[in-house]
Amino acid sequence: MSGLSMTDLLENRRWWVRTDPFRHVIARSVFKENVYRSLEQEYRETLAANGKTYLDGHDLYGETLTADMTGALSVFLSREWHDLLAGFFDVNANCHVACGLHHHDVGSKDGFPHNDMNPGWFARTPDSVLDGVTLPRPDLVRYTDGRVLKPGVRAEETTRAIAAIFYINNQPWRPGYGGSTGLYRSVKDPSKRPATSVPPINNSLLAFECTPFSFHGFIENNRQPRDSIVMWLHQPKDDVIRRWGEHAIIQYS
Amino acid sequence: MCLLTGASGTLGTAFCRRFASAYDIVGVSGRRTPVVPTQGQRIVDPLLPEIDDPSHNGAAIYAVNADLSQPREISRVVELALARFDRIDVLVNAAASSARSPILDGPKFIETLDAALQLNTLAPALLAAQVVESFWRHYPGDNQAFNRNIIHISSTSGVYVHSGDGLAAYSVSKAALDMLACHMAEEYSAIGIRCNAVAPHSFPRAITTDRVLDAIVEVDNGQANGEIVLVEPTPTAGTRSRAPEDFDSGWLEESESSLDGRGSPPSSRSGRAQARQTTRGRSKPKAEQKT
Numbered sequence: 001m002s003g004l005s006m007t008d009l010l011e012n013r014r015w016w017v018r019t020d021p022f023r024h025v026i027a028r029s030v031f032k033e034n035v036y037r038s039l040e041q042e043y044r045e046t047l048a049a050n051g052k053t054y055l056d057g058h059d060l061y062g063e064t065l066t067a068d069m070t071g072a073l074s075v076f077l078s079r080e081w082h083d084l085l086a087g088f089f090d091v092n093a094n095c096h097v098a099c100g101l102h103h104h105d106v107g108s109k110d111g112f113p114h115n116d117m118n119p120g121w122f123a124r125t126p127d128s129v130l131d132g133v134t135l136p137r138p139d140l141v142r143y144t145d146g147r148v149l150k151p152g153v154r155a156e157e158t159t160r161a162i163a164a165i166f167y168i169n170n171q172p173w174r175p176g177y178g179g180s181t182g183l184y185r186s187v188k189d190p191s192k193r194p195a196t197s198v199p200p201i202n203n204s205l206l207a208f209e210c211t212p213f214s215f216h217g218f219i220e221n222n223r224q225p226r227d228s229i230v231m232w233l234h235q236p237k238d239d240v241i242r243r244w245g246e247h248a249i250i251q252y253s
Numbered sequence: 254m255c256l257l258t259g260a261s262g263t264l265g266t267a268f269c270r271r272f273a274s275a276y277d278i279v280g281v282s283g284r285r286t287p288v289v290p291t292q293g294q295r296i297v298d299p300l301l302p303e304i305d306d307p308s309h310n311g312a313a314i315y316a317v318n319a320d321l322s323q324p325r326e327i328s329r330v331v332e333l334a335l336a337r338f339d340r341i342d343v344l345v346n347a348a349a350s351s352a353r354s355p356i357l358d359g360p361k362f363i364e365t366l367d368a369a370l371q372l373n374t375l376a377p378a379l380l381a382a383q384v385v386e387s388f389w390r391h392y393p394g395d396n397q398a399f400n401r402n403i404i405h406i407s408s409t410s411g412v413y414v415h416s417g418d419g420l421a422a423y424s425v426s427k428a429a430l431d432m433l434a435c436h437m438a439e440e441y442s443a444i445g446i447r448c449n450a451v452a453p454h455s456f457p458r459a460i461t462t463d464r465v466l467d468a469i470v471e472v473d474n475g476q477a478n479g480e481i482v483l484v485e486p487t488p489t490a491g492t493r494s495r496a497p498e499d500f501d502s503g504w505l506e507e508s509e510s511s512l513d514g515r516g517s518p519p520s521s522r523s524g525r526a527q528a529r530q531t532t533r534g535r536s537k538p539k540a541e542q543k544t
Contacts, residue, residue: 006300014309017302018294020286027299087302196284 006080009035011203017088021185021195021215024208025088028201030166036203038072043169043227046073047101063101064138067130076166076231079132085233089209091161092235096122096134098143099231104179104218106225110191111218113184116163116210117250120234121146124154144252159249161235163214164207167200169227175199179221181206187215194219200226212248254279254338256330258321258380259347260314261285264406267462268345268469273312279334280314281321281348291316321348321376331383341384342399343473346377347406350426353419366422373426377405378433381441381448389446396445403441404472405434406465407452409483427452431481438479449477453484460486 015027031039047063065077075081076099086093098120121144122128123137136143139150146155165181173179182194189195197219198206208214210232218226240249255272259265260280269280269289280287290296293316296309315337319326334341350372354365381403389396410420411427430450437448449472453465468484 010299013298013300014296015299016288016294017297018286020293025297084299087299088297196286 006084009075011035015205021183022208022211022213023089024183024206024214026198026204026206028204030203030205035072035075036168039075040169040202042072043101043229047103061103061105064136064143065099065101066137067128067135069130073229074130076229077130077133077135082133082233085162085164085207088207089162091209091233092239093161093233094158094235095132096120096156096158096234097231098136098234099229102228102230104221104226106221106223108218108221108226110220111182112191113182113187113189113215113217115187115212115214115250116160116216116232117212117214117240117244117248118160118210118252119144119146119237119249120158120160120232122156122158122234124156157237158234159237159240160210160232162207162209162233163216164205164231164233165198166205166229166231167202167227168229170200170202171224173199173201173224177221177223178219179224179226180219182217182219183208184215184217189215191217191219200228212244254334254340255343255345256334256341256380256384257281257345257347258376259349259406260316261287262347262349263457264462264465265347268347268466269314271463271466272470273314276343277338278314279317279330279337281317281319281330283320283348284318286316286318287314289314321380322371324379327376327379327383330380331387335388341388342401344381344384344403345406345469346380346404346430348376349373349406349423351420351423354422355419356421362422366425369422369426370429373423374429374433377403377430381437385441385444385446389441390444393444400447400474400476401445402447402449402473402478403434403437404469405430405448405450406469407431407434407450407481409452409454409485411452412481412483434481435479442478447476447478449480449482451482451484454486456484460484 009031011032012027012029015025017023017025065073069077077097079095082093082095082097121141122134123140125137125140128134128137140153141148141155146157148155170179179200180197182191182197185195208216237249255276255278257265257268257278258281260269261282265280265282266287266289269278269287272278273289280291286294290310290313292313295305295313298304298306317330317333319330321327331341350369352365352368354362356362389401407430408423408427410424411431414424431452434448434450441448451465451468451472453468454460456462456465464484468482472482
């Protein structure tokens, strides 16, 4: 993908901006067919080669993308992709991106409505930066709580600003299969009663600003696995405190 | 101004896409929203997100989510439509339930029949009654001048028995809707309101959705009253295979698919009304609607 601009990569330039139950963006046929096939192939190869970490709280397997990713998937780590997503929302995105491959086995449990207003910790090192974008260094700093894993490394705290889910590597989907992402009006809404939900159709995208009311969650997949690439853009913690208050930032449990 | 139910279904979405620039549309749907620009969703170029392109979003509809099985919701829908546009010129009842159940499964069939009658017959009746009560009965002269009318979207299943499809409940509800159209035509004529039913065969499988839209517009722009307009496959057309874009009415959200027409392959039987080949009628320009 190197050397190609978004104009070359995007298939569909009619994305939907919707406001119910909170402002979000959805798009279908995001990338051109040949681009999508490259992404999908690399997704499979990466998961197969690197193994997956099980995240118990979310009943999924994940693999973090880091600065040494140079293949097709690096498009999600690029400055241009960062700026494209940031352009939809009125946030001061600071070019810090966390991106991971997510796999839900069949029968993965319902998630719970949550807003993703969490901290994101990064290492202040030159080799954390790719194309002007700072990426996590899970070998140096723990993303969730900033714990430094190597002496001499400085950790930088940011807060999640924008979340995006790109659906990839899934079997054809039909209503009733589950695996969708629910969007909720309240944190108390039952997982299977979202205000709306976005199905896991390959090459489609859901993105939204992380706010105190951006409640979303995974809906149990009862027929087939659900795969996606999930990424977060970040903003300075001070911006969040000024706008929403420090209490709005939810520490990982 | 058009008050349209079933706006997120195949027919409703196609109606909104084709006619949003010709009519002011209040589109009513259950939990889904039609895939057209509305007050709550618009199309944006991701490479130019700050630009609101009128070619994408200029013809937006006003979307309302409502459960039409609840009378209070029906009142709310009419209230919102009048608050938004000050008038209703045509009511198109396109919301429908097409659940199937063999009659031999008695308890399930009764359940299915109840649901079908609720949405396919009672809701159109209540909605029409509410529009009459809230608006039309006060302006009989305007009703005639603006050729106001009701169009119930029925089905050939209300006229024929398509055997083996488990559609008895649906069929009964549509037959009742047809009779409702005829009686409404007779009684609402006193206040200058016409009423007809458009009864298509299965779309987009057996006939194109566009043909159904053509029939709707022809009825709206014409003078027919108390007619059941069948829209059936032409003898040489055969069965049309479903194109990928036919599935595109509600992909943005996960929910049950709404009615998109059911029925057997083309039949040589004739209905109670003459089958018509319709063409798109003259649209009612928005500028003419303001008094």
